[in-house]
């Protein structure tokens with residue numbers, strides 16, 4: 001197996017020291033990768049900027065212009081959560097381009113799989129609005145690029161927050177399937193169980209809102225009963241994983257209870273459906289743990305799985321979501 005890591009120190013120009021989504025996150029993760037036992041098996045590639053043609057095919061010109069203007073003038077905020085730095089227009093294009101490059105390299109067979117270690121994150125950015133720490137939607141831009149090649153794309157989002165942006169961009173489409181589990185109620189408030197797509201996209205959005213404290217066992221059952229059977233029937237040509245490590249039990253912005261090892265386990269289950277797989281970094285804010293979560297996933301990508309084995313405490317008493325999902329989706333998939 002060959003695994004590419006897409007990374008650039010340019011991502012760290014996007015920084016705000018008092019903000020949870022800061023440059024320290026990537027520095028911690030790169031340090032973990034450099035000390036990993038499989039380090040010599042990885043190939044590191046520098047990203048290229050996403051083309052403006054692709055950028056404008058997903059995002060509105062007003063939204064792109066807003067980022068450009070702040071990027072030219074200096075630091076500012078798009079909303080209460082989302083900062084934009086000077087020169088962020090090229091930085092955000094580089095982040096999105098990194099995921100596009102990773103997917104292109106996997107589809108063309110240059111590498112078996114890849115992890116795009118990019119910032120700023122992307123999954124909250126809608127077609128016309130940057131929000132939730134996200135400027136452009138990296139995963140969606142990559143999925144758009146691959147779908148234009150006539151390929152089917154599955155996006156699996158395990159961030160603790162619902163990827164409202166990714167969902168909305170593909171909500172009416174059947175060639176890009178979006179699956180997300182997330183804490184609910186929680187930011188940004190979307191991702192209800194009855195949000196399943198519309199028009200020809202009906203059935204191609206799958207949302208599992210989970211209760212506070214849900215962990216490995218609850219998610220494992222959800223994958224076995226719903227997400228993986230649908231993925232198998234969808235037959236994706238590539239899988240993009242929105243890797244948010246804020247679903248880890250120790251994350252300050254979270255509330256789910258996944259163990260470190262489970263991040264690798266989720267990759268393993270999806271590799272059985274389609275080994276052409278690209279992870280792209282979304283959230284994850286506990287600097288003591290995000291490096292380990294990353295190694296759990298890259299270990300699985302390189303066929304050198306690591307075991308961290310920490311004890312977690314999971315609440316299993318919340319509402320059981322699997323029967324509700326089966327009921328809502330049975331007209332579209334064999335479940």
Ligand SMILES: [Zn+2]
Pocket residue numbers: 159160161244246282283284
């Ligand atoms: Zn998140």
